[in-house]
Amino acid sequence: MGAPRHGESDEELLSAARSDPGAFGALYGRFEERMLRFFLSRVGDPEVAADLTAETFAAALASVGRFRAKKGAAGAWLFGIAHNTLAMSARRGRVEARARQRMGMPPLELTDTLLERIDALGGPALERVRELPPEQQRAVRARVIDDRDYADIAKDLRCSEAVVRKRVSRALTQMREELGER
Amino acid sequence: MTLIPDLERELVAAADRRRSLRGRTRRAAAVGVAVAAAAALALVTFGSTDEGSAPKRAAGEQRQSSPAPPRFPAPMRGSLVRLASFDFRGVHYRLSGYRSRGGYPSRGDVICAQIRQSPPVAPDKTRPSVTCSGEHSLRRGLRRDSVLNVGGGGGERLLVSGFARAEVAEVAVVGTDWRSRPVLTRPWRPWDGPRIRAFTIVVVPPRGVDVTPTDRLRIRAVEAVY
Secondary structure (H helix, E strand, C coil): CCCCCCCCCCHHHHHHCCCCCHHHHHHHHHHCCCCCCCHHHCCCHHHHHHHHHHHHHHHHHHHHCCCCHHCCCCCHHHHHHHHHHHHHHHHHCCCCHHHHHHCEEEEEEEECCHHHHHHHCCCHHHHHHHHCCCHHHHHHHHHHHHCCCCHHHHHHCCCEEEEEEHHHHHHHHHHHHHHHHC | CCCHHHHHHHHHHHHHHHHHHHHHHHHHHHHHHHHHHHHHHHHHHHCCCCCCCCCCCCCCCCCCCCCCCCCCCEEECCCCCEEEEEEECCEEEEEEEEEEECCCCCCCEEEEEEEEEECCCCCCCCCCCCEEEEEEHHHHHHHHCCCCEEEEEEECCCCEEEEEEEECEEEEECCEEEEEEEEECCCCCCCCCEEEEEEEEEECCCCCCCCHHHHHHHCEEEEECC
């Protein structure tokens, strides 16, 4: 199992992963939970979220040589792959397995206990995100679940940073109020 | 400690295999470059002007386009079963169940409950409302709970749907005191396993009430126990 390697940045780990398998393990440890949450918030099924996470990391490993730290953060790169994996899987109606097959990885064995633990990463807050208006949903997902910068999100959504901040803030206030009501 | 240590182990092993393979490929490439350099030298020596014979990629060659995303999970041939029909406040509802290869990311096949209503919600909204669950998660969910609320939505009338174990005789609505009608279908077997039922709850909010997402989330079906 990979050691956490606290002294190294995500980008350093990803660069080191080309020749150091342990670095990729450490990177997986850092992003696993965020990635599972990201998929859970979109598909709502822990089993599918786990498969999509596995496929994303396998695809990242397959193209780790193409990562350039100068072009962007490791997180943005990984979540870019996650978005592609999700889009491709949605098109095919099945979770992609190409990267895992290419890397010689067997299908994941998921026990009920493990699936319950993954499911627990979701909870009522994630359910509420799915009910937000589309523009607020996109902003909250990008900021809170995917952990992206406001500037990066603004570029993506073609609006100003201030607008993104406002959308996130409004949505979170509304969610807090509604969850508090229950 | 990660949540899925098996995945971490597999990734590290795959990274290790990849590194060894790259090492071997590099050595082979170095040998190849040396052989090619020697061959080129030989060609220059013999005064050949031949260019590489590899076929060139046609300019403007198009990339294969991806298939369009399916709109919703379509029934597998022969799997569509009529399960129930009922009337509620002037609208006729028909519930069917089927198995599908999927229309959204899923590990395997999905089991769906489809609700058609006539007259439709609006003249341009004639498509049925479909609620699906992945086969694996549905099996797991029904092992844990006797009634599984899967999806909900709607406009003037809300629909909340899901699945239940075959032994459930009746479902009750919780989370609202608005007019509602829960309907549990007859048991059917969409898979190689125990029979299940589908259910739907039709809820009619009072006129002028703004239905919030929280209202929708509160409405659920539970097994009626007397």
